[in-house]
Amino acid sequence: MAESTDKSKPYFPLAGGASDGWTKEDEATATCFCGAVQLAFPTQGPGLVNSFICNCSDCHKLTVSMFASNFTVEDSHLKHLRGRENLKTYSQSKTVQSGNNMTNHFCSICGSLMYRVSSGWPGKSIMRIGSIDDFHLMETKLKPRVEQFVKQRVDWLKGAEGVKQVHDNYFANHHADL
Numbered sequence: 001m002a003e004s005t006d007k008s009k010p011y012f013p014l015a016g017g018a019s020d021g022w023t024k025e026d027e028a029t030a031t032c033f034c035g036a037v038q039l040a041f042p043t044q045g046p047g048l049v050n051s052f053i054c055n056c057s058d059c060h061k062l063t064v065s066m067f068a069s070n071f072t073v074e075d076s077h078l079k080h081l082r083g084r085e086n087l088k089t090y091s092q093s094k095t096v097q098s099g100n101n102m103t104n105h106f107c108s109i110c111g112s113l114m115y116r117v118s119s120g121w122p123g124k125s126i127m128r129i130g131s132i133d134d135f136h137l138m139e140t141k142l143k144p145r146v147e148q149f150v151k152q153r154v155d156w157l158k159g160a161e162g163v164k165q166v167h168d169n170y171f172a173n174h175h176a177d178l
Contacts, residue, residue, distance in 0.1 A: 011136045017110075021133020029081065030131040032112035037083035039114060041127060043141045047077025049124060052146040052170065053160055055153040062104070062113065066154050069129040071142050078115075078125055083107070087114065121171075146170045 010023040018035030022028065023043070031038045042048045049072040059068035091103040100120035106113045115125040129142050147153075147163045148170040159165050 007136045007140050009136065010134045012133055013135055015135075018133070023134040023137065028137055029133045030114065030127060031133055032083070032107035032110055032114060032131065034107065034110035034112070036086045036109045037107045037112070037114055038081040039127070039131075040079040040081055041071075041073050041132075042077040043137060047074045048141075049073060050146070050171070051129070051142050051144045052148060053144045053163065054148050055151075056149040056169075057152060058102070059149075060152075063128075066157055067147075069138075069144055070126050071129055072121070072124050072126050075123050075125055 012019075012021055016031060016033040016035060018031040018038065020029075020038075021031055026042060026044050027040055028043050029038055029040055051069075051071040053067050053069050055067045060066060062068065086108050087105045088108040089103050089105055091101055100118045102119075103117045104113055105115050105117070105125075112131065113128055114131060115127045117125055129138055129144070132138065132142065144160055144163050146166060147160050148166045149168060150159060150165050151167050153159070164170075
């Protein structure tokens with residue numbers, strides 16, 4: 001499939017129940033697995049804050065995997081296109097290493113985690129790179145720049161190539177945007 005190799009062009013593979021995702025120069029969509037919830041988010045600053053991989057124990061449990069791939073956006077640039085009424089939340093601070101309260105916003109139909117909100121980062125939402133509709137953005141504009149909590153990464157998984165490796169929470173000490 002020739003179009004999937006040119007990373008400068010959008011690529012929307014068959015994935016999940018929605019087929020109406022889109023990409024513009026500075027904005028794109030993220031959709032839950034069943035398609036009931038769709039968001040529009042910025043693909044560059046100032047609305048796009050950062051992109052990162054997290055290996056913390058919460059991300060292990062929350063993703064039911066070995067790490068989470070994330071990007072943070074300013075809430076002022078995050079749009080709920082459909083399904084906001086389908087979002088349910090779960091909040092807790094007990095296991096969050098920073099001690100902040102984290103609120104997860106997930107689709108009540110398929111269970112996809114669409115974003116997290118930290119009490120320590122007001123006005124920002126932490127989205128999952130895997131929820132974006134244009135898969136080429138995963139390798140271009142949203143490629144992670146930092147991998148944090150590498151001390152908790154499983155030994156059989158190597159670090160992300162070309163990504164800054166940080167032992168603990170990178171963003172607790174670095175509030176710099178992209």
